[in-house]
Amino acid sequence: MLMIFTHKSVLPKETCHHLNLKQNGIYVDGTLGGCGHSRRILEKTAPSGILIGIDQDADAIENARKELMPFHGRVFLFHDNFSSLPDILNKLEIKAVDGILVDLGLSFHQLMESNRGFSFKKDEFLDMRMDTRNNLTAADIIENYSEKELTDIFFRYGEERMSRKISRKIVEQRRVAPIKTTAQLAALIRETMPAKLIHTQKTDPATRVFQALRIAVNKELEQLEIFMNKAPEMLKSSGRLCVISFHSLEDRIVKQAIRSREEGYGCSCPRDFPRCTCGFVPDLKSITRKPVIPGNDEIHENPLSRSAKMRVAEKL
Numbered sequence: 001m002l003m004i005f006t007h008k009s010v011l012p013k014e015t016c017h018h019l020n021l022k023q024n025g026i027y028v029d030g031t032l033g034g035c036g037h038s039r040r041i042l043e044k045t046a047p048s049g050i051l052i053g054i055d056q057d058a059d060a061i062e063n064a065r066k067e068l069m070p071f072h073g074r075v076f077l078f079h080d081n082f083s084s085l086p087d088i089l090n091k092l093e094i095k096a097v098d099g100i101l102v103d104l105g106l107s108f109h110q111l112m113e114s115n116r117g118f119s120f121k122k123d124e125f126l127d128m129r130m131d132t133r134n135n136l137t138a139a140d141i142i143e144n145y146s147e148k149e150l151t152d153i154f155f156r157y158g159e160e161r162m163s164r165k166i167s168r169k170i171v172e173q174r175r176v177a178p179i180k181t182t183a184q185l186a187a188l189i190r191e192t193m194p195a196k197l198i199h200t201q202k203t204d205p206a207t208r209v210f211q212a213l214r215i216a217v218n219k220e221l222e223q224l225e226i227f228m229n230k231a232p233e234m235l236k237s238s239g240r241l242c243v244i245s246f247h248s249l250e251d252r253i254v255k256q257a258i259r260s261r262e263e264g265y266g267c268s269c270p271r272d273f274p275r276c277t278c279g280f281v282p283d284l285k286s287i288t289r290k291p292v293i294p295g296n297d298e299i300h301e302n303p304l305s306r307s308a309k310m311r312v313a314e315k316l
Contacts, residue, residue, distance in 0.1 A: 008108070009036030010244055010305040014292050015101060016040050018312040019240050025098035026050045028234075030082030030227070032060045033107040035067040041101075042071045050074055052088065052097070056081045056131040056218075059114060060107070081131070083226040085234055096236040102227065103244040104220070105308065118214060120206045123183035128217045138213040142179050147171045157221070157249065158212030166192050166209060185209070211247065221249060228257035232283045235315035240287070244310045251291065251309050258284055258313045287312040 009015070015037055019027065021044045029038045032055040042051050053064055053075060061079045068075050078088050082102050089095070111119045116127040117138060126139040141153070147167045154163035169192045170179065179185050186206040193205040215221060231241050241258075245251040259265040261284035268278045291309035299306045 008302045008304070009034070009040070010103060010105060010302070010308045011292060011294060011298070011310050012036060012040055014310060015242055015244070016044055018242050018287060018292070018310070019099040019101060020238075021045050022049070022098060024048045026052070026094060028052045028054065028082075028085060028097055028100040030054045030085065030100060030102040031104065032064045032077075033103065033105075034060075034109060035064050037101055037103060038064065038068060038075075039071075042068065042074060048074070050076070052076050052078070052092070052094075054078045054080055054082050054085065054088065057107075057110065057114075058132065059109060063109075081223055083223040083230070085227065086230055089234060096234055097239060098236055099240045099242070100231060100234065101242045101244075104224070104250050105244065105246045105304065106214075108304070117182045118210075120182045120186035120204065120210055123181055125181060126179070126185060126213075128214045130218050134218075136217055138217050139178075139180050141213060141216060142170060142185065143174060153216045154209050154212045156212070157215040158208035158210075159248075160208040160212065162192060182210075215249075221253060224250060224253050225257070228253060231257075232261055232313075232315055237315055239315045241284075241313045241315075242310055243312075244308055246307050246309075251311070254311050258286055258311060261313075262286060283316050284313045285316060287314050 019041070021027070021041060023045055025045055027041050027045065027049065029041065029051060032038055032053045038051055038053055042049065051074060053068070055061055056079070058079055061077055064077055076092060080088065106118055110116070112122065115124055116129060117124040118128055126137060126142060128138040150167035150170060151163045154160040154166060160166065166189055169188055173179060173188055179188065189206045189209055235241060243254045245254055261282060263282040266282055267276050267280040269276050288311055291311050294305040294308055
């Protein structure tokens with residue numbers, strides 16, 4: 001039986017401020033996690049605000065049913081990916097909402113308590129599935145993908161400069177014995193790295209490869225691109241979109257997607273044209289020209305927040 005778990009939400013005050021919360025508004029938390037953001041949204045939109053909570057992790061949904069019990073009647077929960085939000089709104093017969101929040105970070109529960117191998121700090125099976133209904137695990141990728149495919153994943157999703165060397169080492173090792181656990185994979189990566197590089201890096205040498213595998217298993221960037229393409233159509237006029245990302249690949253997708261819908265960016269006409277002839281009509285404007293980042297106090301209290309960046313856009 002799953003115990004109620006909590007998670008220290010990133011940028012909690014800033015998120016509620018930028019969502020421009022209204023007491024009778026309808027809001028979406030596309031990544032429930034430990035319900036920190038959801039609880040704040042419900043508290044600040046009392047007594048009649050509605051929350052649509054989504055998470056692809058079944059543990060998060062089960063936790064939310066308990067954690068958000070005091071707000072019964074104002075919460076609708078869905079075990080799904082946030083990219084499925086249009087279908088979810090159709091089921092609820094809701095055309096548009098006042099605000100959408102997506103926090104792309106892992107929860108503390110997923111990292112340390114889910115037993116799914118998201119972290120190399122514990123020796124667990126290389127699962128890394130956020131939604132355990134999916135078939136592909138990180139162990140499957142490590143065991144079955146070619147050296148080139150592994151190299152591409154580590155370089156594209158982890159920006160790992162040693163990707164070729166690591167991939168070669170994995171292929172050599174799996175001929176001897178399968179690589180099934182986080183400890184096995186992390187040790188292999190560390191053995192591959194030059195000693196000088198290990199001592200000069202701020203993060204563990206396994207960090208980027210683990211990130212890359214998690215992204216590949218869960219198709220995280222593809223799902224984010226789908227969502228960002230659909231998000232403006234799901235917002236009411238003046239509705240807000242807040243996306244919190246944790247690495248440059250995510251942030252780049254969010255930034256480019258917002259810019260592609262903004263005046264001055266989305267038009268495909270040549271710059272020397274006196275007026276737009278491509279038919280582009282902007283439907284978003286950036287509220288935060290630079291991403292909102294945690295302050296020193298928050299980073300001190302919650303080290304997991306240190307790489308967070310929040311971008312906010314408003315529907316025109």
